[in-house]
Each structure stands twice: as structure tokens, then as C-alpha cells.
Amino acid sequence: MPSLLEFQNITVARENGKVALDSISLSIDIGENVAIIGPNGSGKSTLIKTITRDLYPLANPESSLQLMGQRTWNVFDLRAMLGIVSNDLMSICTREITGREAVLSGFFSSIGIWPHQQITEGMEARAGELLEFLEVPHLADRFVSEMSSGEARRILFARALVHNPKALILDEPTNSLDLHAMYSLREAMRKLAQNGTSIILVTHHLPDIIPEIGRVILIKDGRVFRDGRKSQMLSSVALSELFNVPLELVERDGYYHLW
Numbered sequence: 001m002p003s004l005l006e007f008q009n010i011t012v013a014r015e016n017g018k019v020a021l022d023s024i025s026l027s028i029d030i031g032e033n034v035a036i037i038g039p040n041g042s043g044k045s046t047l048i049k050t051i052t053r054d055l056y057p058l059a060n061p062e063s064s065l066q067l068m069g070q071r072t073w074n075v076f077d078l079r080a081m082l083g084i085v086s087n088d089l090m091s092i093c094t095r096e097i098t099g100r101e102a103v104l105s106g107f108f109s110s111i112g113i114w115p116h117q118q119i120t121e122g123m124e125a126r127a128g129e130l131l132e133f134l135e136v137p138h139l140a141d142r143f144v145s146e147m148s149s150g151e152a153r154r155i156l157f158a159r160a161l162v163h164n165p166k167a168l169i170l171d172e173p174t175n176s177l178d179l180h181a182m183y184s185l186r187e188a189m190r191k192l193a194q195n196g197t198s199i200i201l202v203t204h205h206l207p208d209i210i211p212e213i214g215r216v217i218l219i220k221d222g223r224v225f226r227d228g229r230k231s232q233m234l235s236s237v238a239l240s241e242l243f244n245v246p247l248e249l250v251e252r253d254g255y256y257h258l259w
Contacts, residue, residue, distance in 0.1 A: 002069030004030045004167055004198065005051060009063040012043075012050050020046035021057075022222035028200065030068070030166055033193050035201045035209045035230070038219035039243050044202045047219070048171050052084055068166065079109045083160030083197075086171040090149075090156060099139035099147070099155045103127040106159035123162075130158035134188055150181025157188060167198035174208050186210055206234070211254030218242050 005028050012021040020043045028034055038044050049055040050065070053075050057063060067073060068081060083106075097105070097112035104127050108117050131137040136154045144152055153173060160168055170189070174182045186208065193199050193212035201208060209216070209230070216233035218225040220242055226233055234256050236249045248259040 001030060002066070004028045004032070004068060006064070006066040007050075008065075009060060010050065010057045010065055011060065011063065012046050012055055012057050014046065014055075020222055021050065023063075024222065024224060026217065026224060026227075031198055032215060033199045033201075033210075033213045034215045034217060035203065035213045036217045036219060037204060037206070037209075037242070038225075039204060042219045043222040044204075044219055045171060046222075048084075048086065048169060048202055051169065052082065053078060076109060080163040081166050083163070083165040083168040084171075085153065085156045085160050085168070085173055087175055088171075090152065096143045096145055098141050098143060099131070099136065099158075100127060100141065102144050102155050103130060103158045103162065106162040126162055127158070130161050133191075134158050148181065150177050150184055153177070153181070153185055154188060157192070161192075161197070165197075167200055168192060169200045169202070171202045172205075173201070173203070174205060182207070206239075206249075206256040206258055209234075209256060 007024055007026045009023050009025055010021055011019060011023055014020050036044055036047065046055060050057065051067070053073065057065060065071065067078065092111055101113045104119055104123055105112050107123055113119065131140055134154045134157055136151065139147060139151055139155060144155060147155065174185055177185065189199060190210045190212055193210065199213060201213060214230055216230045217227045218233060218238065225242055226238055234249060236247055239249060239258065240247045250257045250259060
């Protein structure tokens with residue numbers, strides 16, 4: 001089985017010409033649950049945009065990029081293989097669309113349902129299953145703009161899962177959430193991981209790393225700083241070096257916290 005993603009010597013520059021990923025090499029297998037950690041500006045979001053084909057690496061004969069064994073993808077086919085929940089997506093879901101419409105729009109990679117898009121009975125059934133699975137069927141007829149941040153994130157989870165993707169990519173999923181919403185979202189992440197959905201979590205909040213995640217990749221200055229088992233990567237020494245500040249790590253019930 002091919003890897004979920006395989007990067008070799010990938011360099012990516014942003015619009016201002018600044019290099020955000022610097023000759024990065026990285027492999028993640030289908031079925032792995034992985035956390036990617038780094039400070040602000042380390043290249044985490046650029047890495048996600050490179051995976052989703054929103055950004056492309058600089059041309060280099062010594063570099064290669066494959067997703068699920070393929071070098072080239074129709075972006076709409078790729079979106080059916082990878083579920084994405086990001087702050088960028090959260091920010092554009094401000095139209096007056098219902099939770100049900102937001103979930104169904106995942107079939108078309110749109111925001112909301114448009115007149116030319118045909119909804120089938122199978123799509124309706126799948127949306128209903130996901131709303132039930134994520135314990136938010138009561139949000140089906142509520143406008144997303146009227147939901148709390150935590151409720152809206154669960155709707156985006158359901159939207160990302162409509163195609164039963166190979167992996168769910170989460171970019172800072174608990175950003176701006178209160179404590180109750182954070183807890184609920186992490187429980188949803190655990191439920192998905194336990195049901196076989198691969199989780200790729202990008203964050204700088206250690207408590208987001210659910211117990212089901214077994215591998216941690218530390219990113220610093222656009223490079224892989226360290227990569228390995230969670231028990232090895234999450235240490236006071238490694239994280240102090242990563243964030244350039246003295247830190248003490250505490251683990252409790254499978255969750256990690258920094259002081």
C-alpha cells in the first residue's frame with residue numbers, strides 16, 4: 001500500500017517569496033495518527049496547503065511529492081480522499097446556510113448548496129449519519145452563523161467526512177474555543193480515530209494531541225526538527241528547544257500539558 005504522503009526535498013515559498021518549507025522530507029502512512037507541532041511561523045499551515053494542493057513546491061529535479069502513490073491529481077478527486085478542517089474554512093462559512101446544507105456541500109467542495117447541485121437520497125442519508133455520529137443532529141436546520149464555534153467545528157468535521165476520506169487533516173482545530181467546546185471536539189477526534197479514520201493534527205496546543213495519536217513530528221523554521229514516537233518526541237528538553245523557552249512537560253491520562 002502506498003504512503004498517504006511522501007515528500008522528498010520539498011521547498012515551498014509563500015506569496016512574498018519567503019521560504020516557508022525548506023527542503024523538507026516527510027512520509028506518513030495511511031492509517032497513521034500523527035501530530036505535527038511547531039511554533040507560529042514554523043511552516044505548519046504551509047505544509048497543510050502543500051498537501052491539499054493550495055500551494056506547490058518550487059521546481060527542483062531532486063525533489064518529489066506523492067499523495068497516495070500519485071504525483072499528479074485532479075484536485076476535486078483529491079478532496080474526496082482527504083477531509084480538511086481549517087480556520088480558513090471556518091472563516092468563510094459565514095453565509096446563512098444550515099448545518100445540513102454545510103455538510104452536504106462537502107460532496108461538491110462548495111460552501112452551501114447551489115441550484116445546479118443535485119442532492120441524492122444517498123447524500124442525504126450520509127449527512128444524517130454523520131450528524132448523528134458527531135452528536136449534532138439538532139444543528140441540521142440551524143444556520144451556521146448562529147452556532148457557537150464548537151458547534152460549527154463539528155459541522156465542519158461532518159462536512160469533511162462525507163466521502164469517507166483516507167485521512168482527516170485538522171489545522172488548529174480548537175483555536176478560539178472555550179474549555180467545554182475544546183473537550184467536546186477532542187472527544188469527537190477520539191471517536192473518529194477509534195473508528196478507523198486517520199488523523200493528521202497540526203497544532204501548537206499539546207492538549208489537542210489525543211491518546212490515539214502515536215507519532216509526533218516537530219517542525220521548526222520550515223524543517224523537520226524531530227520525528228518519532230510520541231513518548232520520545234514529547235519531552236521537556238525537545239519542546240524547550242522547539243519553542244526556544246524553558247518548559248516543563250506534564251502527562252496525565254494520556255494528555256500532555258506544558259508549564
